[in-house]
Amino acid sequence: xxxxxxxxxxxxxxxxxxxxxxxxxxxxxxxxxxxxxxxxxxxxxxxxxxxxxxxxxxxxxxxxxxxxxxxxxxxxxxxxxxxxxxxxxxxxxxxxxxxxxxxxxxxxxxxxxxxxxxxxxxxxxxxxxxxxxxxxxxxxxxxxxxxxxxxxxxxxxxxxxxxxxxxxxxxxxxxxxxxxxxxxxxxxxxxxxxxxxxxxxxxxxxxxxxxxxxxxxxxxxxxxxxxxxxxxxxxxxxxxxxxxxxxxxxxxxxxxxxxxxxxxxxxxxxxxxxxxxxxxxxxxxxx
Amino acid sequence: xxxxxxxxxxxxxxxxxxxxxxxxxxxxxxxxxxxxxxxxxxxxxxxxxxxxxxxxxxxxxxxxxxxxxxxxxxxxxxxxxxxxxxxxxxxxxxxxxxxxxxxxxxxxxxxxxxxxxxxxxxxxxxxxxxxxxxxxxxxxxxxxxxxxxxxxxxxxxxxxxxxxxxxxxxxxxxxxxxxxxxxxxxxxxxxxxxxxxxxxxxxxxxxxxxxxxxxxxxxxxxxxxxxxxxxxxxxxxxxxxxxxxxxxxxxxxxxxxxxxxxxxxxxxxxxxxxxxxxxxxxxxxxxxxxxxxxxxxxxxxxxxxxxxxxxxxxxxxxxxxxxxxxxxxxxxxxxxxxxxxxxxxxxxxxxxxxxxxxxxxxxxxxxxxxx
Numbered sequence: 134x135x136x137x138x139x140x141x142x143x144x145x146x147x148x149x150x151x152x153x154x155x156x157x158x159x160x161x162x163x164x165x166x167x168x169x170x171x172x173x174x175x176x177x178x179x180x181x182x183x184x185x186x187x188x189x190x191x192x193x194x195x196x197x198x199x200x201x202x203x204x205x206x207x208x209x210x211x212x213x214x215x216x217x218x219x220x221x222x223x224x225x226x227x228x229x230x231x232x233x234x235x236x237x238x239x240x241x242x243x244x245x246x247x248x249x250x251x252x253x254x255x256x257x258x259x260x261x262x263x264x265x266x267x268x269x270x271x272x273x274x275x276x277x278x279x280x281x282x283x284x285x286x287x288x289x290x291x292x293x294x295x296x297x298x299x300x301x302x303x304x305x306x307x308x309x310x311x312x313x314x315x316x317x318x319x320x321x322x323x324x325x326x327x328x329x330x331x332x333x334x335x336x337x338x339x340x341x342x343x344x345x346x347x348x349x350x351x352x353x354x355x356x357x358x359x360x361x362x363x364x365x366x367x368x369x370x371x372x373x374x375x376x377x378x379x380x381x382x383x384x385x386x387x388x389x390x391x392x393x394x395x396x397x398x399x400x401x402x403x404x405x406x407x408x409x410x411x412x413x414x415x416x417x418x419x420x
Numbered sequence: 421x422x423x424x425x426x427x428x429x430x431x432x433x434x435x436x437x438x439x440x441x442x443x444x445x446x447x448x449x450x451x452x453x454x455x456x457x458x459x460x461x462x463x464x465x466x467x468x469x470x471x472x473x474x475x476x477x478x479x480x481x482x483x484x485x486x487x488x489x490x491x492x493x494x495x496x497x498x499x500x501x502x503x504x505x506x507x508x509x510x511x512x513x514x515x516x517x518x519x520x521x522x523x524x525x526x527x528x529x530x531x532x533x534x535x536x537x538x539x540x541x542x543x544x545x546x547x548x549x550x551x552x553x554x555x556x557x558x559x560x561x562x563x564x565x566x567x568x569x570x571x572x573x574x575x576x577x578x579x580x581x582x583x584x585x586x587x588x589x590x591x592x593x594x595x596x597x598x599x600x601x602x603x604x605x606x607x608x609x610x611x612x613x614x615x616x617x618x619x620x621x622x623x624x625x626x627x628x629x630x631x632x633x634x635x636x637x638x639x640x641x642x643x644x645x646x647x648x649x650x651x652x653x654x655x656x657x658x659x660x661x662x663x664x665x666x667x668x669x670x671x672x673x674x675x676x677x678x679x680x681x682x683x684x685x686x687x688x689x690x691x692x693x694x695x696x697x698x699x700x701x702x703x704x705x706x707x708x709x710x711x712x713x714x715x716x717x718x719x720x721x722x723x724x725x726x727x728x729x730x731x732x733x734x735x736x737x738x739x740x741x742x743x744x745x746x747x748x749x750x751x752x753x754x755x756x757x758x759x760x761x762x763x764x765x766x767x768x769x770x771x772x773x774x775x776x777x778x779x780x781x782x783x784x785x786x787x788x789x790x791x
Contacts, residue, residue: 323542
């Protein structure tokens with residue numbers, strides 16, 4: 134007997150494919166097109182092969198932006214993840230104050246990104262901002278518009294203020310899911326506070342922390358609005374990270390080929406790091 | 421086989437009976453009436469090395485009592501004494517007890533051996549001593565081939581063995597408490613694990629207190645069973661005592677299958693009036709107030725065809741193989757009889773009750789008459 138196969142149901146997938154094509158594949162292909170061609174306007178294009186890619190990868194400007202990007206992301210992760218976990222550990226587990234803490238924690242997350250940038254810009258201004266004026270009054274020379282160190286300090290502080298809450302909320306959710314009996318058993322086993330953290334809380338938070346690190350990595354790696362509003366990449370190009378450099382190349386200098394090649398390299402890097410991180414964590418899980 | 425040298429146990433500081441001295445607990449800050457107490461007053465001594473079961477339905481206060489003994493809860497009234505030492509306000513880690521919880525608690529990231537070593541590491545036992553004890557414990561628990569595996573991947577019964585092992589591996593444990601430890605274990609493994617528990621009890625001689633709502637578990641595990649009902653300890657006794665002379669109608673219902681027949685009746689002197697018939701009792705009773713009931717186990721009821729005894733109407737007969745359960749009605753209330761295999765069931769049956777096996781209950785509590 135011949136088994137009749139009816140594959141008409143595949144047509145049902147077409148609308149989805151159409152939408153995905155419109156919102157993801159077509160724009161991406163545009164970038165790919167620009168990255169291998171050159172134009173002098175009038176819709177005339179010349180094929181350039183890998184020229185833009187080699188140019189970007191060899192340029193010191195790109196190396197600088199990439200280095201600053203990794204420095205920013207690494208610093209942000211190194212501060213926000215431990216700080217977030219520490220805050221989550223000190224939050225009350227139940228009752229009125231637990232709700233109050235949650236609301237307070239959620240507040241920074243609700244503020245639009247450019248508002249955050251504008252807020253911190255004003256807050257940090259050395260002549261009228263509370264932070265800037267206060268630091269100078271204490272005798273600490275501080276001017277984020279002139280000194281690279283001050284600018285970096287402000288960008289990182291702003292991001293920590295804005296995003297630590299996300300880590301706190303995720304870690305808190307992980308902590309809440311731990312059964313009370315784990316703490317009781319640990320108490321009976323005579324475990325120290327550190328041992329409880331190391332052998333109960335941390336392993337149980339592993340999954341949410343993986344998510345937190347991934348989210349914070351991606352967000353900080355793609356960060357644009359806040360540093361752009363705060364420092365505009367300056368002073369000089371001292372806080373010019375990848376995304377700011379990309380916008381400068383694409384819109385400031387109208388260097389479409391270079392900007393497209395950069396975009397693709399940038400995209401692949403984000404994808405690669407996330408994939409590596411995810412694979413490594415899940416590998417550990419299977420053992 | 422004894423694992424530890426005799427002097428490690430059996431010295432004054434580790435040997436201890438556990439005394440509950442007028443203990444009561446309420447979860448309310450300011451309990452007013454008896455009903456506010458999750459655990460009503462209890463006075464009892466748990467002998468060293470005994471195997472006890474705390475038996476009762478959900479919400480009867482057995483877990484409350486267990487948590488008071490383990491130190492996770494401070495009682496609102498009364499004292500708890502280990503040996504001569506008042507430990508009422510001691511934290512769990514100061515009490516030399518171990519506890520096995522309903523859901524296995526293991527440290528996921530550690531291996532089986534590391535899990536077992538954990539309580540000893542925390543107590544700063546020297547490394548070679550830890551290694552020795554852990555190796556022995558792995559042997560006792562039959563976990564030899566899994567010693568260096570991560571505990572996360574084990575089955576529920578193996579995890580429960582590890583929880584137990586973390587208690588047994590310590591040299592300072594007075595008592596091991598079990599909070600319904602077989603709940604998540606597959607039925608065919610329950611029996612194995614229970615046998616292992618009995619074996620370990622004989623081997624180590626720890627006092628074991630086992631909380632359960634399963635009468636089979638309680639009766640097979642324990643030397644003494646503490647039956648709790650609505651926050652009150654209604655009877656403490658050997659499985660035989662609970663069967664032969666339930667001190668409370670709840671014990672009658674809860675233990676035995678089917679449970680005891682409990683029926684309202686009238687008692688005057690040594691005469692019991694039930695279903696329009698008089699039965700002469702072995703004991704004589706004073707005037708009884710409140711709700712008066714008689715209780716008799718279905719095992720001590722036989723059926724007669726000649727009209728002797730109390731009239732009943734049979735609604736069903738369940739043939740269990742080794743015996744038959746007769747489900748009947750007596751004055752509109754359910755009444756069961758257990759008859760031997762092959763017994764005749766008369767069409768117009770009456771129930772003959774063994775007068776020696778009748779208990780008289782006043783407001784649910786057993787009244788002992790004069791002989």
